[in-house]
Amino acid sequence: MSYKANMHALDLIMNPILHNVNEGVLITDTFQNVIFMNESAEKIFNIDSSSILGKHVDLLKPSLNFYEMISKRELYLQEKEFIKGNEVIIRKGLLEVNPNSFVCYAIFRVIDSFEDDQLNSLLQSPYEGIAVFDDHARFLWANEVCYKYFKCKSKEDLKDNLNSLIPHSTLRSSINEARPLFGRTISNSGRALDLVYLPIIRSNRTIGVIVKSTFSAFNPPYDSPREPNNGSARYSLEDIAGSNKDIIKQKKLAIKAARTTSTVLITGESGTGKEVFAHSIHNLSSRRKGPFIKVNCAAVPETLLESELFGYAEGAFTGARKEGKPGRFEQADNGTIFLDEIADMSMAMQGKLLRVLQERELERVGGVHSTRINVRVIAATNKNLNRLVKEQKFREDLYYRLNVVLLNLPPLRERKEDITVLSRVLLLRLNEQLGTNIKTINQDVLSCFQTHEWPGNIRELENVLERAVNFCEHDTITMEHLPEAMQASASKPAVPSAPTSLERHLQEREREAILQALENSAGNKSQAAKYLKIHRSALYRKMHKYNINY
Known part of the structure; x- marks a missing residue:
């Protein structure tokens, strides 16, 4: 067939093609060589048109069988095929441009295309977040509710949020089992979300899954009363203020930790809020209806800690209850136990705790029978366990058993931008506890707070504010209500260091910064160097210079 004839054939059908750009379109000449392929067809076949133009159409898989249509003089045919994992409707036709000379064309439409108006209107529910994933659990599409909820403008940002929210294993289960599933997860704001997984099935094959989400109407963690009862967790993530x-x-x-039952280790200086985080994790978890039991390992005498944790049997020692007594682990069954100040536990006691964590069973002191327990453990410490392990003051095997999910809370001096909002939140809480009505904090006071180092962290800030509330006779906290030492420090003019002491002062500050970075990174030199924004080799030189062994 001549070039002019080809162009003529192309002209005959270009107009309808231009009106079907959302569908894949392919055209051949009378020798069934491809002379046109639009972008939608490229996406469906996952190829570049330049690799097929001028070549025989049968190189495409599956075959379009134009030869059979021509031999039977079938001018139009519609069928369904799977192309690159998608179920596609194919409308094929023949155009007779000369006697017994046919141009062939095919129009492809993906059945599960989300450009479909009816389906799109269904998915754009104003009340539910809806996301769609393919048969490999890869994110494809989400409605406007999802974008607004996560405050995302791009598909990539939304993808990251959804991947952290929706359990991949449940997606895979819904796809593999080809059945609807139901679940619950926790949003980044801490609210419970009910999820429904609806597999998309075409020709007895799962080609994807739709996930619908709504806020849970059943026992949301923050709607429960705050009054503490026996073994309850009182705090939530909403109590942790700051940006x-x-x-x-x-x-x-x-x-993320709340979605599993793995052991959590919370580290940080005293007063940084480790217990509040422990309460929050429990209240977010599936165990929130169960008990939350707190044990301060440093506050219980070593001789009593074993019976406190594991209980004792009848007649275990003089003065013991006749019927024995359950320990804190038994009391926490089907709930959470919070072991605060875990680093203060003796090596012998650490070994007994390790056995309970590994075997999920315990023996009461003086007892002969084991009791199975189902307890989630959250441990906390203000000490560097990594260093204690190296100094052989903490069992390495217990350290790794505890350090499954690690939270490292920053000190208040590294959260200076949060001091104002924390002060106001604490003031509201103190007004409620003390029955006072202090409305504001003077700006001079807030400025003073910004310059203070806060070695006691949030606990110290709360203590300073409570003192101020007790001394305040009006509705505003001013400088006169602060401790004298803090007032003196704020009013003391900055005195330049003597030239002879400047270098020593800078070296001391540098050494402190290096020690803090090493502690924050649990001794990891690469992370510490990244935190300090210096090369690792420079960190090693400075550690040698200041005689830091970590």
Whole structure:
């Protein structure tokens, strides 16, 4: 067939093609060589048109069988085929441009295309977040509710949020089992979400899954009363105020930790909020209806800690109850036990705790029978366990058993941008507890707070504010209500260091910064160097210079 004839054939059908750009279109000449392929067809076949133009159409798989249509003079045919994992409707036709000379064309439409108006209107529910995943659990599409909820503008940002929210294993189960599933997860704001997984089935094959989400109407963790009862957790993530990037990161980790039953280790200086995080994880978890039991390992005498944790049997020792007594682990069954100050536990006691964590069973002191337990363990410490392990003051095997999910809370001096909002939140809480009505905090006081180092962290801030509330006779906290030492420090003019002491002062500060970075990174030199924004080799030189062995 001549070039002019080809162009003529192409002209005959270009107009309808231009009006069907959302569907894949392919055209051949009379020798069944491909002379046109639009972008939609390229996507369906996952090829570039330049690789097929001028070549025989049968190189495409599956075959379009134009030769058979021509031999039977079938001018139009519609069928369904799977192309690259998608079920596609194919409308094929013949155009007779000369006697016994046919141009062939095919129009492809993916059945599960989300451009379909009816399906799109169904999925754009204003009340439910709806996301669609393919048969490999890869994110494809989400409705406007999802974008608004996560405050995302791009598909990539939304993909990251959904991947962290929706359990991949449940997606795979719904796809593999080809049946609807139901579940619950926790949003990044800490609210419970009910999820429904609806597999998309075409020709007895699962080609994807639709996930619908709504806020849970059943026992949301923050709607329960705050009055503490026996073994209850009182705090939630809403009690953790602030926008510091490090604290936000730890809150997100807490949400992820709450979705599992793995052991959690919370580290940080005294007063940084480790117990509040422990309460929050329990209240977010599936165990929130169960008990939350707290044990301060440093506050219980070593001789009593074993019976406190594991209980004792009848007649175990003089003065013991006749019927024996369950320990804190038994009391926490089907719930959570929070072991605070875990680093203060003796090596012997650590070995007994390790056995309980590994075997999920315990023996009461003086008892002969084992009791199975189902307890989630959250441990906390203000000490560097990594260093204690190296110093052989903490069991390495227990350390790794505890350190499954690690939360490392930043000190208040590294959260200076949060001090104002924390002060106001604490003031509201103190007003409620003390029956006072202090409305504001003077700006001079807030400025003073910004310059203070806060060695006691949030606990110290709360203590300072409680003192101020007790001394305040009006509705505003001013400088006169602060401790004298803090007032003196704020009013003391900055005195330049003597030239002879400047170098020593800088070296001391540098050494402190290196020690803090090593502690925050649990001794990982690469992470510590990244935190300090210096090369690792420079970190080693400075550690040698300041005689730091870590």
